[in-house]
Amino acid sequence: MVVSSLLFYNQFMDKNGKKYFASKLNLFILLSIVFALIYYVSSDQIDSSGINIHFLSVGQGDAELIQDTAGKNILIDGGPDSTVLGELDKYTKFYQRKIDAIILTHPHADHVNGLVDVVEKYQVGHVYLTGVLHTAPEYIKFLSILKEKNIPTTDIIAGDSLSLSDGADLKFLYPKTKLVGSKVDNLNNTSVVAKLIYGDKSAIFMGDLEDEGQIELMKLSQDLTADILKVSHHGSKYASNINFLKEVNPKIAVIEVGKNNQFGHPHTNTIITLNSLGVAVYRTDTDGDVNIQMTKTNVKVIK
Numbered sequence: 001m002v003v004s005s006l007l008f009y010n011q012f013m014d015k016n017g018k019k020y021f022a023s024k025l026n027l028f029i030l031l032s033i034v035f036a037l038i039y040y041v042s043s044d045q046i047d048s049s050g051i052n053i054h055f056l057s058v059g060q061g062d063a064e065l066i067q068d069t070a071g072k073n074i075l076i077d078g079g080p081d082s083t084v085l086g087e088l089d090k091y092t093k094f095y096q097r098k099i100d101a102i103i104l105t106h107p108h109a110d111h112v113n114g115l116v117d118v119v120e121k122y123q124v125g126h127v128y129l130t131g132v133l134h135t136a137p138e139y140i141k142f143l144s145i146l147k148e149k150n151i152p153t154t155d156i157i158a159g160d161s162l163s164l165s166d167g168a169d170l171k172f173l174y175p176k177t178k179l180v181g182s183k184v185d186n187l188n189n190t191s192v193v194a195k196l197i198y199g200d201k202s203a204i205f206m207g208d209l210e211d212e213g214q215i216e217l218m219k220l221s222q223d224l225t226a227d228i229l230k231v232s233h234h235g236s237k238y239a240s241n242i243n244f245l246k247e248v249n250p251k252i253a254v255i256e257v258g259k260n261n262q263f264g265h266p267h268t269n270t271i272i273t274l275n276s277l278g279v280a281v282y283r284t285d286t287d288g289d290v291n292i293q294m295t296k297t298n299v300k301v302i303k
Contacts, residue, residue, distance in 0.1 A: 050295040051168060051198050052302075055230065056087040057284040060258030060265070061110030064205060064230060065091055066196065070165035072100040076194065076205050078114030085117055087289070097122045101162060104129040105192040105207030107139040119145045128162070128172075131155040131180035132190045155180045156192050158220065168198040173224070174209065174217050188233060189213035195226060199296020203228035204248060210236070214244040224248050227299045228292060231255045231274075235266020235283075240273055252280050252292065252299065259285045 049069070056063040058079030065088065066074040073092060078084045088099075099122045105111055107129075116138055118124070127146055131153075146153060154160070157178050162170040174193035184190055191207025204226040209217065210233060218224065229250035233239035234257040253274050257265045266283065274281050282290040282301065293302045 050293045051164070051196070052091075053196070053203060053228070053292045053294060054087075054091050055254045055256055055282075055284060055290040055292075056084060057288045058083045058087060058114060058256070060234065060261045060263070061114070062105070062207070062230075062234075062256045063087065063114060064256075066164075066170075067091065068164040068166070068168055072164065073098065074101045074103065074162070074164070074170065075099050075115075075118065076103045077105055077111040077207070078102075078116075078118050080110040080113050082114060082117045084114035085121060088118070088122075090289070098125070099123070100125045102127045103156075103192060103194060104142075105205070106130065106187045106190050107132065107134040107136065107142075108187055108208065109136060109138060111207070112136075112142055113138045116142050116145065119149065119151065124149075124151050127151055127153045128156050128160075128192070129153060130175060130190055130192060131178075131182075132187065133181055133183045134187060158222075164196075164198075166198075168196065171195045171197060173204075173220070173222050174213070176216070176220060186210070186212075188239070189216075191232075193217060195224075196294075198294050201294050201296065201299050202226040203230070203292075203294065203299075204250075205230040206232035206239075208233040208236075208239065210239045211241045211244075214239070214241040218244060218247060227251050228294070229253045229279075231266070231270070233265075234261075234263070235270040236263070237267035237269055240267075240270040242273055245273060245277060245279075249277075250279055252282065252301065254290050254292075255281065255283045255285075257283060257285045261285075 052067045054065040061079035062077040063079040063084050064076040156172050158176045160172045188208040188210050191209040194205045196203045224247045231253050235255040255266045291302050
């Protein structure tokens, strides 16, 4: 439309003997577009002075994007559908469609379905998952695309870690045993739990680990304290063990949940418990994306 308008304008100006003015105007418009693109490309959409954590609003599901100081993108889960693509567009550069690492906490639809779209549309460096057995079509498709594109994978177990820039580390705290090819009754309790550590500050990402899994996690003699907690299982009644929350002792809690969802998430008891512990609670159903900047000495919500 823009090109057609310019051609029409040129013809009009030619007829009126003003071709010189039209050519100058075209040059001005062209230069304006070029300078705008240069500004957009050269300006970062994230603050590189710290690590940025984006809790993405993808409806009733989980998706978290971690961007380290070198600009690497680490995506934990992908939500229930292609909504995640629009969310990623907000925080990644249009000319660099790359996700350096994907972490799938567990293969339920509200965590894996969106990842199918991500691995189809983005260049993905590595995928971390448990390898637990699950026959849902989207999970099978996800694994098939990984194989087709020769995307390397790592089966997670507690003790593994992923190094980020400037000394940051993403430590995997759970599951405690290898689950590759295992069939389990409760996939929620196979969830990958990861702790991001950067200087004196940290954040824990819980997947959907329920009370039973949280109790088992506490028995593993690991440091569970964290400044930021991604609340487990969308704030479910059965995934906010009071003793676990006290051990984590977060300052900020984020609940990823869809508006008016059929499950009644987050449960009132979960909100009451978090409030009683003095935790600042943010929710994607009411707050939209929750963006947190982490430096080595401070964390702050920048939304």
